[in-house]
Amino acid sequence: MFNQNFLVFLGFFQDLIKYKNIYVYPIIVGVIIGCLAPLIGSVIVIRRLSFIADTLSHFSLAGVCFGVLLAHQLADTVFENTISPIALGIVFSVIGTLLIEKLRSFYKNYKELSMPIVMSFGAALSGIFIALSGDSSSNITSSLLFGSISIVELKDFIVILVMSLIIIIFIVIFYKKIITLCFDETFAKVSGINVKLLQLLITIILAVFISISMEIVGVLLISSLMIVPVASSILVGKSFKNTCIISVIFSEVSILLGIYFSYTLSVPTGSLIVIFNIVILLFIMIYRNLIKCFKKKNTKQLDYSITIDPNTINENVDEVTEINEEDKEIVKEENLENKE
Amino acid sequence: MRIKVNDLSFSYGQKTILNHLSFSINTGDFLTITGKNGSGKSTFIKCLLKLHKIPNGMIYMDDVDINEIKKYHNIGYVPQKAEFNYEFPITVKEILSTAYQQRTYDQFYKSIVSSLNLNKFYNENINNLSGGQLQRLFIARALLIKPRLLILDEPTVGIDQENVNNLYQILKQLKNEKITIILITHDQEFAKDLYDHLLHLDEDTNYTFTTIGDDKNV
Numbered sequence: 001m002f003n004q005n006f007l008v009f010l011g012f013f014q015d016l017i018k019y020k021n022i023y024v025y026p027i028i029v030g031v032i033i034g035c036l037a038p039l040i041g042s043v044i045v046i047r048r049l050s051f052i053a054d055t056l057s058h059f060s061l062a063g064v065c066f067g068v069l070l071a072h073q074l075a076d077t078v079f080e081n082t083i084s085p086i087a088l089g090i091v092f093s094v095i096g097t098l099l100i101e102k103l104r105s106f107y108k109n110y111k112e113l114s115m116p117i118v119m120s121f122g123a124a125l126s127g128i129f130i131a132l133s134g135d136s137s138s139n140i141t142s143s144l145l146f147g148s149i150s151i152v153e154l155k156d157f158i159v160i161l162v163m164s165l166i167i168i169i170f171i172v173i174f175y176k177k178i179i180t181l182c183f184d185e186t187f188a189k190v191s192g193i194n195v196k197l198l199q200l201l202i203t204i205i206l207a208v209f210i211s212i213s214m215e216i217v218g219v220l221l222i223s224s225l226m227i228v229p230v231a232s233s234i235l236v237g238k239s240f241k242n243t244c245i246i247s248v249i250f251s252e253v254s255i256l257l258g259i260y261f262s263y264t265l266s267v268p269t270g271s272l273i274v275i276f277n278i279v280i281l282l283f284i285m286i287y288r289n290l291i292k293c294f295k296k297k298n299t300k301q302l303d304y305s306i307t308i309d310p311n312t313i314n315e316n317v318d319e320v321t322e323i324n325e326e327d328k329e330i331v332k333e334e335n336l337e338n339k340e
Numbered sequence: 341m342r343i344k345v346n347d348l349s350f351s352y353g354q355k356t357i358l359n360h361l362s363f364s365i366n367t368g369d370f371l372t373i374t375g376k377n378g379s380g381k382s383t384f385i386k387c388l389l390k391l392h393k394i395p396n397g398m399i400y401m402d403d404v405d406i407n408e409i410k411k412y413h414n415i416g417y418v419p420q421k422a423e424f425n426y427e428f429p430i431t432v433k434e435i436l437s438t439a440y441q442q443r444t445y446d447q448f449y450k451s452i453v454s455s456l457n458l459n460k461f462y463n464e465n466i467n468n469l470s471g472g473q474l475q476r477l478f479i480a481r482a483l484l485i486k487p488r489l490l491i492l493d494e495p496t497v498g499i500d501q502e503n504v505n506n507l508y509q510i511l512k513q514l515k516n517e518k519i520t521i522i523l524i525t526h527d528q529e530f531a532k533d534l535y536d537h538l539l540h541l542d543e544d545t546n547y548t549f550t551t552i553g554d555d556k557n558v
């Protein structure tokens with residue numbers, strides 16, 4: 001049993017060396033996406049944009065399918081190798097962003113109506129493009145829906161690298177403004193941040209990111225790729241930076257495990273990545289509950305005369321003056337525990 | 341910043357809150373707004389900051405209709421109740437350093453942090469702060485953007501006496517620097533010697549606007 005596993009493991013690395021571009025590109029792309037996904041995901045979680053992410057991924061899918069169709073039509077011509085489905089996916093998802101904005105202006109009270117419209121429009125177009133390309137093998141469809149590591153080609157690889165660089169530069173330049181906007185829109189507005197423009201830029205960056213991560217994780221799973229690691233990390237994070245770092249670690253672990261097992265088990269990469277992410281989330285939840293139970297038990301054993309909810313104490317540390325000295329010690333201990 | 345309010349009326353649905361309000365203040369003036377709960381003090385501020393939509397021609401800043409202003413610059417606003425995103429972990433330090441657009445940790449930054457006694461919980465997650473501590477954090481954040489106009493909506497609520505005194509000193513300093521300040525307060529005694537104008541709002545949408553100096557000795 002162990003030997004067999006080991007052989008598979010070895011085989012993976014042998015193939016890695018032998019078919020460099022087939023496996024190295026996806027792994028590099030995976031590592032980049034694994035880092036960017038939770039960073040963008042934090043913004044999505046805070047600004048409650050996950051529905052936009054889903055909408056854009058469906059519209060971006062139409063672009064990718066259009067690319068597949070074009071590539072098919074242009075086969076055996078001079079343009080044969082110029083079409084990058086990912087690049088078209090990026091173009092489409094940016095168009096989708098603008099479309100959502102445009103549609104929103106038509107409705108005062110039903111602004112979110114624009115999302116399902118654009119989403120279904122994208123899905124419908126995708127279906128048509130796939131059918132027209134004549135190559136409607138379930139293979140392509142399944143990799144677009146659930147992701148696959150084997151479809152990253154050199155030209156897509158370059159597009160992904162360039163776009164990731166642009167996203168990173170954007171984050172570095174605007175991170176202060178993004179964080180300020182995320183946490184307090186009113187303050188951002190009056191203090192001099194162009195909220196509308198920044199919001200549009202964030203959405204475009206989101207659209208670009210969705211397109212570049214689509215081939216690896218698939219349309220259906222992109223938003224969970226961004227959100228689940230953040231959902232885990234906010235349960236344990238102490239500061240914003242700390243939370244982001246933890247989410248990147250969770251995300252990278254899931255992506256690398258996902259790629260590896262996708263290779264060995266021939267299961268869609270995106271599915272596995274999301275499953276690993278969710279397993280991590282479960283562990284974190286169990287860990288949190290254990291800590292809570294442990295604390296309760298501890299409190300009981302020492303038989304404090306008063307019961308103190310550590311949460312409320314933490315909020316009012318300054319105001320616990322009425323409690324006598326002995327109880328103050330308890331409060332301090334509890335706080336220390338909390339910090340650990 | 342010059343502010344001119346010209347016949348401003350505002351209502352929530354049928355309920356009229358502000359009725360034909362008119363007054364103006366000059367750059368560097370200190371305006372205090374008083375009035376009972378529900379008299380429309382916060383509502384006025386929200387109109388001023390375009391958080392509520394109002395028709396053209398009602399409020400001017402530096403002689404420009406606020407509806408013509410594309411985006412505000414350097415207005416420091418401490419709301420009565422900040423609509424802050426509390427669920428995501430973030431520390432005091434992170435909020436302040438991201439609000440501050442210059443290079444962080446210079447002398448100005450440090451002086452703001454220490455003048456409001458934020459050092460003690462500087463690295464704390466904001467979920468662990470008391471109401472008064474949060475309020476001081478938001479005041480510091482508003483000061484860090486080097487405001488041309490500072491708006492404080494009941495800033496002293498929940499803050500202990502020592503820090504109220506610190507806030508008074510800060511306001512005094514800002515007034516010397518000719519920063520325009522609008523202060524909403526219930527505490528009639530707070531910063532009494534600083535204000536140039538007093539706007540008192542009634543529940544029945546009446547108001548009185550008095551300028552100190554015109555009638556200080558009356």
Ligand SMILES: Nc1ncnc2c1ncn2[C@@H]1O[C@H](COP(=O)(O)OP(=O)(O)O)[C@@H](O)[C@H]1O
Nearest residue numbers: 352355357375376377378379380381382383384
């Ligand atoms: N968003 C709102 N929608 C409807 N009514 C509101 C809203 N905000 C405030 N009010 C009402 O308007 C009145 C004035 O509120 P506000 O300006 O907050 O008073 P103040 O700040 O002077 O205490 C109150 O009666 C309040 O109930």
Ligand SMILES: [Mg+2]
Nearest residue numbers: 381382383420
């Ligand atoms: Mg109020």
